[in-house]
Amino acid sequence: MTTLDLTPRVDQSPTGNLGDTLALVGRCLRRSTRQLDTLLLAVMLPVMLLLMFVYVFGGAIQSGMDYVDFVVPGILLLTAGYGASTTAVDVASDITAGIMDRFRSMPIRATGVMTGHVAASMARNAVSTALVIGIALLIGFDAQASALDWLAAIGLIALYVAALTWIAVAIGVVASGPEAASGFSFAILFLPYVSSAFVPVDSMPSVLSSIAAWNPVTPVADTVRGLLLGTPVGSSAAQAIAWCVGLLLVGWVAASVLFRRQR
Amino acid sequence: MTAPIIAVQGLRKSYGDVTVLDGLDLEVARGEVLALLGPNGAGKTTTVRILSTLLRPDAGTVTVAGYDVVRSPGRVRAAISLTGQFAAVDELLTGEENLRLMARLSHLGRTEARTRPAALLELFDLTDAARRPVKTYSGGMRRRLDLAASLLSRPQVLVLDEPTTGLDPRSRNDLWAVIGDAVRAGTTVLLTTQYLEEADQLADRVAVIDHGRVIASGTAASLKSQVGAAHVELTTATGIERIETDGSVGDVHRILGDVERRGLLVDSWAVRTPTLDDVFLTLTGQPAEPGQPATTEARELQEIR
Known part of the structure; x- marks a missing residue:
């Protein structure tokens, strides 16, 4: 048998460091590669919706342009939103499985565990967004965008993912378990419907269109559409960034406070 | 006399109207094995969670290794190192990956971070399963991995909340052998248990x-x-009769x-010294067998949280 030193160590550092966070990011990335079914669903679901919107409903919707061009930005946000929201389930599972108690009783940065989940969500979304864009191009999505426009659109989608992921983390911390946390995914899945993601807002009844105008998905969708298709962006870009940064801060603060309050 | 490594004074914790800890005092000396023994809902897990900085006390002071749990978590x-009631390991990672992660989070030096995971896997008989995801492990294997994770950091105090629940007798003995080694190396152990036998055999103090x-x-x-003297126990056709004795x-x-003169028909007889069961019965008015209902259901529920 290997001899193993069990002498108590009295000099352990009482504070966390960046290495902890990196180790926890590595953990969540590994977990993502072992949950291919989750990743597959995060791609399949938007692709199915994309095909359904384009080929089933698309002919009946007056969007002022090729419907495939109109709907792809919306589908990208749906992909991003759904991919981000599953983080709530991951965080809630960590808590019910007891591993969160172990992390919280170790001398590491409290936020490291959450940062790990957020980083993994960003990576997963990069994969699923790339796949959805690929399929959109295959079925005739005709982007009129420079490399810089693409970069700006992807940057905004990344900000949107980060914001929703931090909200998802906060939801995961307060949820009573993974099942309850999964409800968030459904809410997020429906968020784009009452927005400019799939149909023009002015085609809705007045009550809905005023809701849609206030839906954060609307300015984000309008901005992504403007960047990729050359439609006018106007004040949407500023609104989109304000919404995303605001949601990100709210999610981050709520997650951090709620995480500590459990103690 | 050196200062105790764990000192708890007047610890109180309640959830709403339900008082879980009602002025608990406790001291554990460095290198000691102390068993917290009590029925479900007595406050064992709550105590452990406060000691591990997972819960905030309502009142009272708790210091571990000289530091206040609220001021210097x-x-x-x-x-x-905490080993809770549920195996706190990542199901999707392999056993080896779990220990490597914990080694990094424990801030072990470069050499130790590389060698200790493998050594601990071997010690807990998990080398063959090291590269399999934990979700394929049996309950006993998970608990062993959990304890291995706790020993990675070479803690001064090992906190074990019902560590052998769900383990078969052989695994239980193996686990205790390793913990015994850690204690001989100077580790202090605080454990909670419902197994009287476990407290009796392994703890220095209960x-x-x-x-x-x-x-x-x-x-x-x-x-x-404290409970009383030994007694002679007679099993007769009509029941069990106990007669006190000084054991000589x-x-x-x-x-x-005397029994022979009275002409009693005795099926069997034995000299019995009090067990911890008797201690329990005398002190709390209820037996302490595992699975006994708690005094109130609400308290039990709160404690599980």
Whole structure:
């Protein structure tokens, strides 16, 4: 048998460091590669919706342009939103499985565990967004965008993912378990419907269109559409960034406070 | 006398109207093995969670390795390792990946971070399963991995909340052998248990806890002697009869002679010294067998949280 030193160590550092966070990011990335079914669903679901919107409903919707061009930005946000929201389930599972108690009783940065989940969500979304864009191009999505426009659109989608992921983390911390946390995914899945993601807002009844105008998905969708298709962006870009940064801060603060309050 | 490594004074915790800890006092000396023994809902897990900085006390002071759990949680965390009631390992990672992660989070030096995971996997008989995801492990294997994770950081205080629940007798013995090694190397152990036998055999000292207070503490032998003397137990056709004895040969001889003179038909007889079961019954008015209903359901629920 290997001899193993069990002498108590009295000099352990009482504070966390960046290495902890990196180790926890590595953990969540590994977990993502072992949950291919989750990743597959995060791609399949938007692709199915994309095909359904384009080929089933698309002919009946007056969007002022090729419907495939109109709907792809919306589908990208749906992909991003759904991919981000599953983080709530991951965080809630960590808590019910007891591993969160172990992390919280170790001398590491409290936020490291959450940062790990957020980083993994960003990576997963990069994969699923790339796949959805690929399929959109295959079925005739005709982007009129420079490399810089693409970069700006992807940057905004990344900000949107980060914001929703931090909200998802906060939801995961307060949820009573993974099942309850999964409800968030459904809410997020429906968020784009009452927005400019799939149909023009002015085609809705007045009550809905005023809701849609206030839906954060609307300015984000309008901005992504403007960047990729050359439609006018106007004040949407500023609104989109304000919404995303605001949601990100709210999610981050709520997650951090709620995480500590459990103690 | 050196200062205790764990010192708890007047610890109180309640959830709404339900008082879980009601002025608990406790001291554990460096290198000691202390068992917290009590029925479900007595406050064992709550105590452990406060000691591990997972819960905030309502009142009272708790210091671990000289640091206050509320004011210096980081210092306390650097001194302890917690093994909770549920195996706190990542199901999707392999056993080896779990230990490597914990090694990094424990801030072990470069060499130790590389060698200790493999050594611990071997020690806990998990080398063959090291590259399999934990979700394929049996319950016993998970608990072993969980304890291996706790020993990675070479803690000063090992906190074990019902560590052998769900383990078969052989795994239980193996686990205790490793913990014994850690204790001989100078580790302090605080464990909670419902197994009287476990407390009796392994702990230097037992603290009996009920309704959120320590109602008795001492060595298992001294607790037993508080309950009363040994007795001769006679099993007859009509039931069991107990006669007190001081345990000496002469006294037992006298009692058995008496029985013979009375012409009692005895199926079997034995000299019994009090068990911790008796201690429990006397101190709390209820038996402490595992699975016994708690005093109130609400308290039990709160404690599980």
